Amino acid sequence: MSTGARGRPNWLAGALTAVWLIVIAVPILSMISWSLQSQQDLLDHGPLAPPSSITFENFAAVMDMGFGRYMRNTLIVTGAGIALTLLLAIPAAYAVVRSRSLLASASFRVFLLGLAIPAQAVIIPVYLIITRMGLNDTLAAVILPTVAFNLPLVVLILSGSLRDISGELYDAMTVDGAGALRMLVSLVLPLSRGSITTVSVFVGLGAWNSFIFPLIFLHSPEKKVLTLGLQSFRQEFGINLPGMMMGVLLSALPVFVLYLFARRWLVAGLAGVGGK
Amino acid sequence: MSTAFEKVAAVRRGSRRAAATPRPNFLYILPAALFFGFFALLPLVLVVALSFTTWTGIGDPEAAGMENWSRLFSDEKVLAATRTTLFLTVLSWATQTPLSLLLGVWAAGRQRNRAVLSAVFFLPLLLSSAAIALMFHRFLDPNFGLAADLGPLIGFEDGNIIGTRGGALAAIVFVVGWQFVPFHTLIYQAAARNIPAVLYDAATIDGAGRWQAFRRITLPQLRNTVVTSSTLMIVGSLTFFETILLLTNGGPGIATHVLPFLMYRAGFEGYEFGYAATIATLLVVVGTTLSLLIVRFSGFAKMRSTLEGL
Structure with a gap:
């Protein structure tokens, strides 16, 4: 107040x-x-x-111009982006908090350093690497760098919440004969559901809205994601302003639904950006 | 069979030669580290290396010595883009900070009408940068958009706001503010809610009015938040790229060219990736220096606790 x-x-x-x-x-x-x-x-x-x-003629026009395909591609990029980020970041955060290995703590310091790298500034070499991998004009070209630039903040947030898990719980599992992997699966995962959801929303929103990596990597119409689709709508619609607006409106609809039904998680996921 | 509780107690007493708790080894962090190294750190090294080459995007980069760098320092567009970048950054910061601070403090109140309005103020956060830029691009259309109706009210008789240098820059500051003020309002709202109510009660007893309370309690208490929010604004403003590309496309002329835009043009439209990497290196240097300076500054600010005198 x-x-x-x-x-x-x-x-x-x-x-x-x-x-x-x-x-x-x-x-x-x-x-x-x-x-x-x-x-x-x-x-x-x-x-x-x-x-x-x-x-509803604008709705029909937007659908005719391949909105569904753009939406599907965006869903793939978002889903795969979240999955791959979690797959890499959860064990990493677990190691940061629990491992005594020097390599683990050294890696964490490198991640912290990475918080300062602006993704935009390195698009030229990322373009070189992705082209050499033969991934140009594939969705993987967007997913891989997006995940990489999310990792520092996500590992930071996850390891922050993992620190709150009491050591006694690990000890109890030791007595039950659990190894490091089982502790991760049956102790760490269930207890960090909240922070995992938060970082998923954060990564998901970033992937959903990403523009620069799709812009430089995706060229063929059947590969484009929503943000790029909107850009091509501008040319296709020309001076048809209502059609363009329907595209903008539809592109935000899924996030709006998330806002209505999971406001708390959405705000928490957005605030994750605030940690950056 | 003893219960889990007894087992724990036994371990803690050390009566069962407690085997060390298994810990994850570095293999758990290795995939993430390699992935990050390959797609984020390696590019950082490569961008500097590429700045000493010429590369058309096809074939191999060829060594070019200092050619790109001497071109960079004599390129008037680079100088102009740097100036525009700084101008947009400062202007955005100076308009967004007071707005989001006031709105955030206001939204921190728990009244019903404030909660409802805050939910409306939040809406721009649901749209992507691209969607927002394209939406305003249509609104600013001098023939059919809102600009045709509203332009004359603010001195643009023909409604062609983004056709002039000043109008285009103002439009970018406005659109970026429209997009990001809600986010910073959220930060200030959370911080204002954390200010202990006892401070305001004490001030009221001392006969302080609303302005006094704002000036002597709210503002000093939000000191750290101002630093956090400003950092995000300044670092974020180096990346106005999407908004500019879609709203003004750098125009009119080079009036709204910023460094990332220049880099994109040089590389992906001019196929001079070596020169683009040189601009990118400049961007990395400016961005990192800025971040480090602010971290320094904010570290200093954080040493003075807001709980002093409680």
Whole structure:
């Protein structure tokens, strides 16, 4: 709570939030309203008027232009990105917290150093490496570097939460004859479900919205992801503004559903970015 | 059979020559380390190496000595792009910080209307950078978009806001702010909620008004958050690339060229990957220096606890 004198209306705050509400709401409402009207309607009534009649022709047009295919590719990139990140990062975080090996702690320091590398600055050599691997124009070309640049932050977050697992629990499992691997599977995994979900959302959102790696690696239309698909919609729709807006709206729909039903995880996943 | 609890107790007493708890060896971290090394660290070395070569993207890079570097230092576009990058960074920081701080402190209140409005303010976070840039690109269309109606109100008679240098830069600052203020508001909201209520109660007893409480309690208490949020803004602003590519495409002329944009153009449109790597190296140097400077600065800021005097 931060308002000092309570009770008295705070006019300044009221004015600021009213202005900001307009700034946020006008574009979003316009986007929705445009995407539900025909181009002719927009030309006749101007950009701020509500649609005179609701049409789903833009939806059909967007679907015709391969929206489903773009969506499928994005889902693959997002799903594989999350899976591969977790597969690499969970054992790594486990080793960071529990291993006595010098190599493990040295690796962790290298990861921390990696937090400072801006992915954009190294796209040229990444392009060289991916092309040499013969992966140009495949979804793997997007997934592999995306995962690599997520690893430092994800290992950092996961090892932070793994530190909270009490040593006595490991000791108890020792008595039961468990090895390091079984401890990971039946102790560490169940107890870190929360932080695993958080980093999954964080990695997933990043992959869902990624633009630069798809831009340099994906060329053929059947390989493109949503963000690139939107870019090609701009050319294909030309001055058909409502069609373009329907594409933008649809691309955000899955994240919006996540927002409605799992707001806590979405915010936590976003805040993971705040740790960076 | 003894219970698990007794087993633990036995281990802790050391009465069962407690075998050492098995620990993971370095093989558990090896795949992640190799993967990161190959796709993130190796490129960092390669980008410097490539800056001394010419490479068209096909075939092998060829050694070129200092050619790219001497070109970089005499390239007026690089100088202009550096200036534009700095200008956009400073302007974005200066507009986003006060806005998100005030909105965050406001949203920290637990009133019902604030919770509802905060949920609306959060919406831009659900859209990708690409979607936001393309959406505003359409809004800014001087013939059909919002710009045609709203442009004349802010001094653009023909609605062609992104057709002028100043308008294009302002549009980028606005769109980037639209996208990121909600995120920083979230950070400030969380921090403002952590300010102990007892501080405000004490201030109220001392007769402090709302402004006094904000100035003497809220602002000093948010010191560390300002540093965190500013770091993210400054480092993030080096990567406005997507917004610029899709919103203004660097134009008009080279008015909105920033360093990553110049690098992308040189490499993927001009097929001068060696020169692009040189610009990238400059970007790595600027980015890392900036991060280190801020970490230094924020480390200093964190030494002064916000719990002083409690």
